[in-house]
Structure formats: structure tokens, C-alpha cells
Amino acid sequence: MAARAYWRGQIKLALVSIPVEVFSATRSGAKISFHQVHEPSGKRIRYEKVAPGVGPVDRDEIMKGFEVSKGNYVLLDHEEIEAVKIESRKTLDLVQFVEASEIDVLYYEKPYYVVPADDLAEEAYVVLRDALRQAKKVGLGQLSVRGREQLVSIKPCGRGLVMEVLRYADEVVKAQGFFRDIGDTKPEPDLLDLATALIDKKTGPFQPAEFQDRYVEALQGLIEKKKKAKGGKRILEDVEEPGRAGGGNVIDLMAALKKSVCEGGGRSTASKSTGKPAAESRSKPASKSAATTGGKTSSTARRKSA
Numbered sequence: 001m002a003a004r005a006y007w008r009g010q011i012k013l014a015l016v017s018i019p020v021e022v023f024s025a026t027r028s029g030a031k032i033s034f035h036q037v038h039e040p041s042g043k044r045i046r047y048e049k050v051a052p053g054v055g056p057v058d059r060d061e062i063m064k065g066f067e068v069s070k071g072n073y074v075l076l077d078h079e080e081i082e083a084v085k086i087e088s089r090k091t092l093d094l095v096q097f098v099e100a101s102e103i104d105v106l107y108y109e110k111p112y113y114v115v116p117a118d119d120l121a122e123e124a125y126v127v128l129r130d131a132l133r134q135a136k137k138v139g140l141g142q143l144s145v146r147g148r149e150q151l152v153s154i155k156p157c158g159r160g161l162v163m164e165v166l167r168y169a170d171e172v173v174k175a176q177g178f179f180r181d182i183g184d185t186k187p188e189p190d191l192l193d194l195a196t197a198l199i200d201k202k203t204g205p206f207q208p209a210e211f212q213d214r215y216v217e218a219l220q221g222l223i224e225k226k227k228k229a230k231g232g233k234r235i236l237e238d239v240e241e242p243g244r245a246g247g248g249n250v251i252d253l254m255a256a257l258k259k260s261v262c263e264g265g266g267r268s269t270a271s272k273s274t275g276k277p278a279a280e281s282r283s284k285p286a287s288k289s290a291a292t293t294g295g296k297t298s299s300t301a302r303r304k305s306a
Helices: 079-082 121-133 189-201 214-228 251-263 269-274 286-289 299-305
Strands: 007-013 016-024 064-069 072-074 092-093 094-098 107-116 137-145 150-159 160-166
Touching: 007 137, 016 121, 094 150, 107 121, 121 150, 121 160, 121 269
Parallel strands: 007 092
Antiparallel strands: 007 016, 016 107, 064 072, 092 137, 094 137, 107 160, 137 150, 150 160
16 A cells, blocks of 8 residues: 655745655554453443533533633633644745754654655755755754644755654753753763773664564563463463662772673774774773783772772
8 A cells, every 4th residue: 555645735945846745754663552351251441421420421512621720621612623723735935944963852753754746846856955965954844734833844864855843842841950960070081981992892883673672572472372372361471680780789880891891792893993892992091991900900990999
């Protein structure tokens, strides 16, 4: 089945209009949903619309209500809500261009592929794509669709363009409230060198297919076993918990980092090009911090473990 377009219209840049079609760039994963079931009868649980002191009510007696104070509501019917919806437009005006780095990752919500609607639109489409790439800019505009107005960005993506729906400013919680209690202290250089070496060692290309949702896989396996099981209603399995570090919560950070760097893991770009481990290919200060003499750890490590 051919993909259904999320939106069809024109991207407008000044006097240039480019007919395009917009398609979702993501899809729901293999999520497992459950229903509530009455165990003795095996019947699915249903919910009724009930008003306190009144009991079950008819669907046509229900209105939307906005609570203005405790227990007091402004009521709106379907026609009133529909009347204020933004009329869907067939034009996306690119009204501003910004550096891609200026848009914080918190604002990105959902990506869409943008493709030319026909062969005649392809020339202008390619010009816009390559102009954005050459300028290293992202185009911004507002798209009216399905009664709502969405803030969107347009940027190059391979041979095409991708549109990303952005959150409005009042939808993003500012970070200051969460990070204000973090002090201004700087880490010790030796610790920073070891942590950087560990990052280098585990650096590699992003391959999303290597990451699987183990919870969903475990649920699917459990459901398959239940389908094949006879008689019993419940299957209990031993669940292996992730290993815990022994000795309480207090650890020797220097020793832990050194051990992490020495243990197996991914290889960094530097180690691939020189044939040496990443920790050895770093600058001398990093090597000094990890050095041992006569089976004894460095003075920094001894101070940490003391």
C-alpha cells in the first residue's frame, strides 16, 4: 500500500512556489498493548461515562469543559471548538532562516520527508535543497493542517528535504530549574583524561539497528510461551537483574575509570589509524595519569583511594 501523504501543498520562498508532498518519516515500533480483562469470565473490561450523583449519561449530553476554578467549568460544544480551528492552507511560507545549531534538540518533535509533487517541481526543489546546504541554514515557517498551526523547519536530508515539527516555546521546560544546584567545580585533569580516553575507546558510527527493545522482545517471548502452555495461567521465569557494583555507593572514581579503559570495548578512530589503544594514543598527560610504577598506582590514585 502506498504511503499516505500527511500534507500536500506548496513551499513558498518569496515569489517561488514548489509543489510538494509530505510523508511521515517514522512509524510506531513493535509495541505491545494490553486490555484489562475480568479473569473469572475472560471478558474485556468496558468503561461507562458516569457523572457523580447522576450515574451513566448519554454521549450527546457530554460537552467539553475548561476548569476555571475548582468545580467550575466553561462549557464549549463541538461547533464552537470547530469554529476557532485554523483553516488548513496549502502554502508553507519560509519566513526565516537560522543556523541549525541554534535550534535546541528539545524543540524537535517529529520528522517528515518532503518530496517534489511532480517532475516540474523538481528543479526548484533541488535549488532550495542545495541552497540550504550551501548556506548551512534551516528554513522556518508555520504549517496549518488538521485545524492546528505547527511551527516547522525545512532542511536538507541526503538527496531530499526533511520537515521537522517543532515545539513552541511554552511547550519546553527550561533546564535552569533542574541544573541550578550543580556546582561550578572543575574535574581533576587526570580524571578528565581517563574519561575522555574511555569515550574515545567506545566511539563508533551510529548504527540504530544494533539497538533492540529487550523489554518488548521479552514480552513477545512470554506471550508465545503462554499461547503454547496448557493448563497453567501463569508462567514464572527467573529474571536476571543487572549486576550491581559491590561495596556500597562509595567508589574510587580513578580506579573505576582505569578499569573501564582497560576492559574490552569499541575501538576509537585514533586506535584504528595508529594500531595503538586509544588510551595510549592520547597526549602524554593522559598516559601519565594512567601509569603505574612497580605495581603501585599513581599518587593521584592513592589520594583518591585514601
